[in-house]
Amino acid sequence: MATYILPKFGEIRFSCPHCGALAHQYWGATMVKWLKKDASPARWGIDELKKVYEEQKELDPKERFSDFEKLPEYIEAASGKIMASRHREDPYSHLIYQLDVSKCDSCEEIALWMGDKMVFPAVGPSVFANQDMSRDVRKLYDEAGAVFSTSPRSAAAMLRLALQVLLKELGGKGTNINDDIDYLSDNGLSPQLVKVMHSLRIIGNESVHPGQISVDDDPSIAEAMFRLINEVIEQLVTRPREQEELWLMLPENKRKPVEKKINKTEK
Missing domain, CATH: 1.20.120 (Four Helix Bundle (Hemerythrin (Met), subunit A))
Structure with a gap:
């Protein structure tokens, strides 16, 4: 049986709560980019995003809208997955205290930490799901x-x-x-x-x-x-x-x- 090390805030190596691998963990602070006054977060349907992506793919690269490269991860996020963006956005961002992120070096999935407690993913007893679980x-x-x-x-x-x-x-x-x-x-x-x-x-x-x-x-x-x-x-x-x-x-x-x-x- 593989060695199990309980996930713990600040540690750089523990058993991933997603894939179960005993792996190196990368840590990051969370930042917020505020929307304009009276604006609210957008939530697009996954089918609509896929349709837009297919339409944009047929266009000349110069005619595609500016967020085209981000569409694959928009689609992934629309499925409900909590994930880190692969695109960097630094301007006008502010640090959120007491809310941190760890990322598994094996599966690249993230965990969210509020204070020193892991709040995502929510896991039960130290029994990871079999990788072949549907x-x-x-x-x-x-x-x-x-x-x-x-x-x-x-x-x-x-x-x-x-x-x-x-x-x-x-x-x-x-x-x-x-x-x-x-x-x-x-x-x-x-x-x-x-x-x-x-x-x-x-x-x-x-x-x-x-x-x-x-x-x-x-x-x-x-x-x-x-x-x-x-x-x-x-x-x-x-x-x-x-x-x-x-x-x-x-x-x-x-x-x-x-x-x-x-x-x-x-x-």
Whole structure:
């Protein structure tokens, strides 16, 4: 298991709250560029920005508007991503005290710090999302992390929903979590992982309905759920991907005889 170092204000090396890598961190102060009186921040829709970008690309460079080079990051930011601009703007900016930024040298994502507390990204227990976690599952996982400290019960409910989304991605119908687990079990899922999935399901269910399990009384239950959903992804997504990548590294003339034998056996 990779070494984990808790993110801490002012430190130049810790485990990134985005990618989990133990990496060098660059620090920066935050600056504000005030708008004109009575002006307010603009928020453009991502589809509209993409349309403008495609239209501008067709024009002669001399005819493009001045912010053309910034459009790709405007589009990225319009998706809701909190990020640092790649373009420098110094004039008329003012320092914001007690609000700082760290940037990971590995993934280049940023974290925001208010005083000495990291306020973005909101993370739960020291369990980073598996890199193979899909965007939809990751969104729910991060939401669970954001509320874990104040409501472990809410975190457990969100992780149960994250499991349901994951099961659909793995071949389930997505309408009944119990049926989806049974489907994977019937198709070779190990008994141990079946137990893990049912644990996530049952704890998640009892977090929203009165039952014998009180997640708020024992937050370690919800904390374990973060680890378990990562374990499911590790075994069902990451390992098969790594195995396939290793196989494809072999020369084709070495793979074909083996694949031929496998196909005969399957028939």
